[in-house]
Amino acid sequence: MAESITYVREDFLEPEKAPLSDSSAIGWIRKNLFASVKDSILSLLALAALVYFLPGLINWLFVSAVWIGADRTACLTVDQGGQLPAGWSGACWAYVGDRFVQFMFGSYPRDELWRPLLVVAMFVGLLVPFLMPKVPRKGLNAILLLIVLPVIAFFLLLGGVFGLRHVETSLWGGLMVTLIISFVGITVSLPAGILLALGRRSQMPVLKTVCVAFIELIRGVPLITVLFMASVLLPLFLEPGNNIDKFLRALIGVSIFASAYMAEVIRGGLQAIPKGQYEAADALGLNYFHKMTFVVLPQAIKLVIPGIVNTFIGMFKDTSLVTIISMYDLLGIVKASFGDSGWITPVTPLTGLIFAGFTFWIFCFGMSRYSAFVERRLDKGHKR
Amino acid sequence: MALADARTGSGEPPKVSLLYNPALRSIVYQVVTLVVIVAAVWYAWNNVVQNLARANMTAGFGFLNSRAGFDLAQTLIAYSSDSTYFRALQVGLINTLVVAAAGIVTATIVGLLVGIGRLSHNWLIARLCTVYVEIFRNIPPLLVIFFWYLGVLALLPSIRTIFQHVKDDPNAVFFISNRGIYMPAPIFGEGFGVVLAAFVIGIIAAIGFTIWANARQRATGKRPPVLWVNLGLILLFPLIVFVAVGSPLSLDYAVPGSFNMKGGMVIGPEFLALYLALSLYTASFIAEIVRAGIRGVSKGQSEASYALGLRPGQATRLVVLPQALRIIIPPLTSQYLNLIKNSSLAVAVGYADLVAVGGTILNQSGKSIEIISIWMLIYVSISLITSLFMNWFNAKMALVER
Numbered sequence: 015m016a017e018s019i020t021y022v023r024e025d026f027l028e029p030e031k032a033p034l035s036d037s038s039a040i041g042w043i044r045k046n047l048f049a050s051v052k053d054s055i056l057s058l059l060a061l062a063a064l065v066y067f068l069p070g071l072i073n074w075l076f077v078s079a080v081w082i083g084a085d086r087t088a089c090l091t092v093d094q095g096g097q098l099p100a101g102w103s104g105a106c107w108a109y110v111g112d113r114f115v116q117f118m119f120g121s122y123p124r125d126e127l128w129r130p131l132l133v134v135a136m137f138v139g140l141l142v143p144f145l146m147p148k149v150p151r152k153g154l155n156a157i158l159l160l161i162v163l164p165v166i167a168f169f170l171l172l173g174g175v176f177g178l179r180h181v182e183t184s185l186w187g188g189l190m191v192t193l194i195i196s197f198v199g200i201t202v203s204l205p206a207g208i209l210l211a212l213g214r215r216s217q218m219p220v221l222k223t224v225c226v227a228f229i230e231l232i233r234g235v236p237l238i239t240v241l242f243m244a245s246v247l248l249p250l251f252l253e254p255g256n257n258i259d260k261f262l263r264a265l266i267g268v269s270i271f272a273s274a275y276m277a278e279v280i281r282g283g284l285q286a287i288p289k290g291q292y293e294a295a296d297a298l299g300l301n302y303f304h305k306m307t308f309v310v311l312p313q314a315i316k317l318v319i320p321g322i323v324n325t326f327i328g329m330f331k332d333t334s335l336v337t338i339i340s341m342y343d344l345l346g347i348v349k350a351s352f353g354d355s356g357w358i359t360p361v362t363p364l365t366g367l368i369f370a371g372f373t374f375w376i377f378c379f380g381m382s383r384y385s386a387f388v389e390r391r392l393d394k395g396h397k398r
Numbered sequence: 399m400a401l402a403d404a405r406t407g408s409g410e411p412p413k414v415s416l417l418y419n420p421a422l423r424s425i426v427y428q429v430v431t432l433v434v435i436v437a438a439v440w441y442a443w444n445n446v447v448q449n450l451a452r453a454n455m456t457a458g459f460g461f462l463n464s465r466a467g468f469d470l471a472q473t474l475i476a477y478s479s480d481s482t483y484f485r486a487l488q489v490g491l492i493n494t495l496v497v498a499a500a501g502i503v504t505a506t507i508v509g510l511l512v513g514i515g516r517l518s519h520n521w522l523i524a525r526l527c528t529v530y531v532e533i534f535r536n537i538p539p540l541l542v543i544f545f546w547y548l549g550v551l552a553l554l555p556s557i558r559t560i561f562q563h564v565k566d567d568p569n570a571v572f573f574i575s576n577r578g579i580y581m582p583a584p585i586f587g588e589g590f591g592v593v594l595a596a597f598v599i600g601i602i603a604a605i606g607f608t609i610w611a612n613a614r615q616r617a618t619g620k621r622p623p624v625l626w627v628n629l630g631l632i633l634l635f636p637l638i639v640f641v642a643v644g645s646p647l648s649l650d651y652a653v654p655g656s657f658n659m660k661g662g663m664v665i666g667p668e669f670l671a672l673y674l675a676l677s678l679y680t681a682s683f684i685a686e687i688v689r690a691g692i693r694g695v696s697k698g699q700s701e702a703s704y705a706l707g708l709r710p711g712q713a714t715r716l717v718v719l720p721q722a723l724r725i726i727i728p729p730l731t732s733q734y735l736n737l738i739k740n741s742s743l744a745v746a747v748g749y750a751d752l753v754a755v756g757g758t759i760l761n762q763s764g765k766s767i768e769i770i771s772i773w774m775l776i777y778v779s780i781s782l783i784t785s786l787f788m789n790w791f792n793a794k795m796a797l798v799e800r
Binding site: 046047049053056057060061064217218219220221224230231233234235236237238239242243246247249250251252253254327331332334335337338345349352360363364367368370371374375378379382 | 424427428431432435442445446448449450452518519520521522523526532533535536537538539540541542544545548549550552553739740741742743745746753757760766767770773774777778781782
């Protein structure tokens, strides 16, 4: 009887090919762009918009753009006094190229440029290992980056000692100023924010009130008013006849503002630490200082690293506001160059702003990518 | 000593030195803090008095009643250069509120659309929305304002081109120039109040009808045509009244003057630049918040509502969105507050907001302390009122648990 059971297959069937809707390009398009009538309409509209705008944009930015030229005539049409055909419009990258050093360093003396460049090199050399999680000796790195480097940079950039020529801060400008202000803001706001956050959660009523009042007042007003306060009121508050440096005033304003925001981020981390951690530290007989530095803060700060980086990004963008109190950060110096008679053309402002925007974008996007990376890394530890 | 005695409960001297008594320490810390603050304030105050005396100035808010002497571009309340500083600040505050309100509405709508778009199954739409968010989130708002003001709006046709255009086409009523958008201004005639009243009555009736319709749906399971009835009540009813009282509305057209357009209504490039920049910048943040909110509602919720027979639209509106709102509202509040505070960037393009007007007054009168405290007071109040309102809204939307 056993022989008659012939319906049992002994060889495997060839696997079916995946359905066309899963494998082919057409299938992908149908699934992702034309799944329903509504989808199709939306896709077609989006495609139409892309076809309409993208070629024009690329043309404006790259194809018809002027890349080389010594002055404004390179970017002017015939009827405006240049050589380009009438009706031409495109980016004037020649202008950005011509002003590049100014956009980076402002009016910093050209023969002293090695000083900011050296600072940049040291900064990058210390920052990159600091940001890479695998590189050891984070503590030493942090001290070098946050304490030693600023001191060296201060003397190197300002000069006046060790035979270096004194360079007034009014000559500083461009991306250099943007980076200095945000770096100082970051370095000051982190410890100040931690202190304010601890003060806000303290049991002592006077300390708590002071911290809450400070944080809420600063967070409730726009940065411009804080900057105005630093630039207009600070000289009033100090000894009569003082002449406090304008750059320093902006630094103070930005630092105050950033500290209040940082305090709230850190407070979020402090609140997320379970009470048992505090009690365990107490039970071990640690005093307040030890409890905070060895038990609570390391955990709390680790929790809010994404929030801290977001605050940094916000602060980096906000440094552009010093333009309003007539300082020349990247945006300020780009804007000031629009009035430069050597390069006045109808396309100069747009080109300059796109350049400045792209520079800001690179920094901010980089920071946010890094934040996402750290977030993913930290997440692993909590997965059970 | 008395403190320590009470703690140990005996007359013997305490084992722990007074230096380590937490209660005493806390008092000492607080006293030190207080002394430092008082000393700093006293030092600053002393210097302010001396500095003001050296500059021959007095402190006080009396200057608010003196003549302003400068003109403002956009004034929604009566204002001329003969008005007082106080009036000028009022104009500035109103302008701040106008641009903030317009910006909040636009940013919310755009942010909602983009946030939902990023979650779309449509690959192209999702990518476009991502590109939008990543571009605008990472650029300073001030740069976006300059982009619109100097890069785009300044390139629009000049007023002379418009004059030429009017000659060619005398019937044109709507002009876009680099000095702003000109359009006919409505002039409300007598009896327009009745139309307004009809509009308000229509809204109240629509709310009443919705409540009744909800009750009826609960009682009978059938839902009356709420949308059409409400549209009729809110739009058709005032329209009928408008025609009935004899159309009390005429238009004031913008016509070429000697140097500029005369009459009509104009939306200045400063306002447009600020409004567009604030809306688009904040919308990118709101989009992220909306996306996080919708993703925060578990998939089981929408599946359960499909199982109950709700259509996708209904499932989103009745099940997913109310739950997503609970996640969305708190961060949304802080974005609204940011937008209000960012509206102070108006000073960069000369839109006459509170900070710009205050800055002009500060330059004219030198009353820096007074102006800056007025700014801070007003902004802190606006922030407080907004967060109170949003907290109330949040409490209303919050999950009611047993």
